[in-house]
């Protein structure tokens with residue numbers, strides 16, 4: 378296994394996100410690389426988390442395959458040998474690619490994040506507490522923090538390049554995309570979330586909410602893009618600890634959050650970069666959580682190579 382804070386591949390780098398790098402393969406294809414970086418409270422930590430990049434990529438690959446009957450996606454392959462066959466210039470770099478790369482169809486991304494919420498938490502709980510609404514629409518009264526929402530709620534946000542995404546109403550999305558495309562991505566989001574939530578529930582994981590992205594490929598087909606139903610794009614909660622009326626522990630990031638909260642609580646960290654450095658036991662505990670999320674969701678062990 379190669380621990381990787383940052384990939385460096387011989388392709389044009391289009392974007393370096395908090396966690397992933399996006400490379401251009403050609404006009405129709407991109408290579409997504411999940412590093413082992415981890416973020417908490419919106420800050421990227423200095424220490425990479427062993428296996429995290431591979432877990433993220435393999436969880437996405439699992440869902441893209443499993444959900445292909447629900448909606449078309451950008452997924453082509455996450456198999457390094459196949460990718461190297463198609464992009465021979467990568468052959469000398471397989472060490473940093475193992476398990477963490479995905480070849481995808483390039484699209485023109487839809488400029489809204491399609492968030493679906495199945496439980497009332499985070500910014501949705503904050504909005505509900507303040508005004509009794511979610512995504513600008515009235516919601517039944519008397520709900521508690523972390524209560525399950527049936528049916529789930531579509532709660533889109535703008536895709537901000539910098540800073541925080543802004544929650545918007547469905548009408549804003551319809552005005553931006555036209556009612557047909559807006560309706561399609563909303564309906565696809567519901568169907569994908571429902572299928573994901575149902576599967577995860579049988580494996581002891583609550584997917585409380587998630588963010589989908591969509592894009593239109595060169596042939597005009599609308600596809601699910603980016604990562605899907607991963608711990609980085611969703612809130613994963615351990616089902617056996619679920620207790621409405623309070624915030625829930627995170628399946629993957631709780632050791633990290635607990636550690637950082639202590640620093641914030643006693644004034645040793647102001648919540649902004651640079652974050653405190655992580656001791657090895659916190660790195661290890663976080664790594665084990667990611668591996669466990671992969672094992673539970675997929676029923677498989679992560680390949681030895683990653």
Ligand SMILES: Nc1ncnc2c1ncn2[C@@H]1O[C@H](COP(=O)(O)OP(=O)(O)OP(=O)(O)O)[C@@H](O)[C@H]1O
Nearest residue numbers: 394395396397399451481482483484486592602603
């Ligand atoms: N098939 C695709 N076609 C075009 N763009 C894509 C495709 N798949 C993913 N993307 C884009 O790649 C980018 C991934 O970078 P992003 O900044 O989200 O990385 P990240 O590591 O997830 O960071 P962050 O935590 O800040 O979201 C996103 O802007 C996403 O829209």
Ligand SMILES: [Mg+2]
Nearest residue numbers: 394395397603
């Ligand atoms: Mg992202």
